[in-house]
Amino acid sequence: xxxxxxxxxxxxxxxxxxxxFRCDPISxxxxxxxxxxxxxQGPEFLTYFQNEAQLEKSRLLSDxxxxxxxxxxxxxxxxxxxxxxxxxxxxxxxxxxxxKETQYFGPGTRLLxx
Amino acid sequence: xxxxxQDPGPLSVPEGAIVSLNCTYSNSAFQYFxxxxxxxxxxxxxxxxxxxxxxxxxxxxTAQVDKSSKYISLFIRDSQPSDSATYLCASYPLRSGGYNxxxxxxxxxxxxxx
Numbered sequence: 001x002x003x004x005x006x007x008x009x010x011x012x013x014x015x016x017x018x019x020x021f022r023c024d025p026i027s028x029x030x031x032x033x034x035x036x037x038x039x040x041q042g043p044e045f046l047t048y049f050q051n052e053a054q055l056e057k058s059r060l061l062s063d064x065x066x067x068x069x070x071x072x073x074x075x076x077x078x079x080x081x082x083x084x085x086x087x088x089x090x091x092x093x094x095x096x097x098x099x100k101e102t103q104y105f106g107p108g109t110r111l112l113x114x
Numbered sequence: 115x116x117x118x119x120q121d122p123g124p125l126s127v128p129e130g131a132i133v134s135l136n137c138t139y140s141n142s143a144f145q146y147f148x149x150x151x152x153x154x155x156x157x158x159x160x161x162x163x164x165x166x167x168x169x170x171x172x173x174x175x176t177a178q179v180d181k182s183s184k185y186i187s188l189f190i191r192d193s194q195p196s197d198s199a200t201y202l203c204a205s206y207p208l209r210s211g212g213y214n215x216x217x218x219x220x221x222x223x224x225x226x227x228x
Contacts, residue, residue, distance in 0.1 A: 004157075031213055040122065042202050042218025043158065050213060091157055101146065101206065101214040105157035 002026075004106035006092050012112045013082055020078045021109045025094030032075050033103060034067060036060065037089040043105075046090075049075060050097070082113045117141050120203055120219030129228050133190040135201050137219045140184065143207035146214075147179050149188045150202040152221065158202055162188065193226045200224070 005024045013019050025032050030051050035043035046065070048056045051072035061067075064082075069075040079086055089110050093103040120137045127133055135149075146165050150158035162177040164170045164186075170177045178187040186203055200221040206214040 006157075033213075033215065035216075040220065042118075042120075042204070042220050043216070044218070045215040048213050048215060055213065056215070097213070102160060102163060103216060104160065105150075107157045108155075110155065 004092055004094055004104055006090075006106040006109050008109055009107060010110050010112075012114065014114050015082060015084060017082055018078065018080045019082055019111065020076055021090055021092075021111075023075045023077070023092030023106060024073075025075070025092070026096075026104060029094035029096050029104075030072065031095040031097040031103075032069055033093045033095075034075070034077055035091040035093065035105075037091055037108070038087075043091050046077075079111075082111075084113050087111055087113045115140060116219075117144075117217050118203060118205060118219040120222055122220050122222060124223040124225055126225045126227065127193055129193060129195060129226055131193050131226070133193050133197070133224060133226075135188040135190075135203075135222050135224070137186045137203035138184055139186070139205055139217075141205075141207060141217075142184075144184075144205040144217075145208035146206055147177070147186050148204045148216070149175075149177055150204060150218075152200045152202060154199075161201075193224075195226050195228055198225050 032049040034046040037043040049069040089108040092106045149162040152158045176189040202221045204216040
């Protein structure tokens with residue numbers, strides 16, 4: 001069990017650029033979540049996948065954000081036309097989806113928009 | 115009012131002290147409660163998972179839930195400098211057959227000094 005992995009770990013970009021983050025969940029975990037964490041705050045839910053289906057998107061996820069999970073394996077989160085307010089830690093979590101809901105988090109991708 | 119409130123600290127204690135970390139919540143539908151530990155620039159790591167009122171112990175850590183007052187606590191005995199981190203409480207409501215997006219507190223920063 002290698003845990004949840006995320007790539008890249010850090011990303012610096014200029015305002016207006018597009019960025020894409022990747023999350024590889026624990027194998028055989030069919031539930032995958034994206035959260036965003038800003039400085040001094042707890043993580044906030046962004047979106048959820050059950051296998052390949054995106055079942056919920058938070059109001060925090062504007063139309064500049066899109067997430068996919070092709071074939072129910074890894075997931076990508078893309079932010080188009082980045083803004084300085086997008087600067088945050090983007091966390092991915094996965095859970096087995098049976099019974100107890102234990103979510104395991106990845107190390108996160110820290111985004112800085114200049 | 116946030117659904118989960120947590121004093122951000124920082125909390126500074128000497129090595130060996132007993133630490134008490136607390137959260138309050140407002141949603142009566144919350145049934146499951148978690149404590150995550152987050153080291154600087156890392157993803158959250160699950161420490162304790164509890165359901166219903168009462169105590170749950172795991173090594174030096176004890177989680178306590180009082181649903182009547184909507185109050186959850188984490189106690190750390192014999193605190194060590196390696197316990198220095200941000201501690202996040204989280205919860206989600208009981209939902210039949212569904213996924214669960216976690217609602218986090220803002221986190222309490224703990225520093226244990228030698």
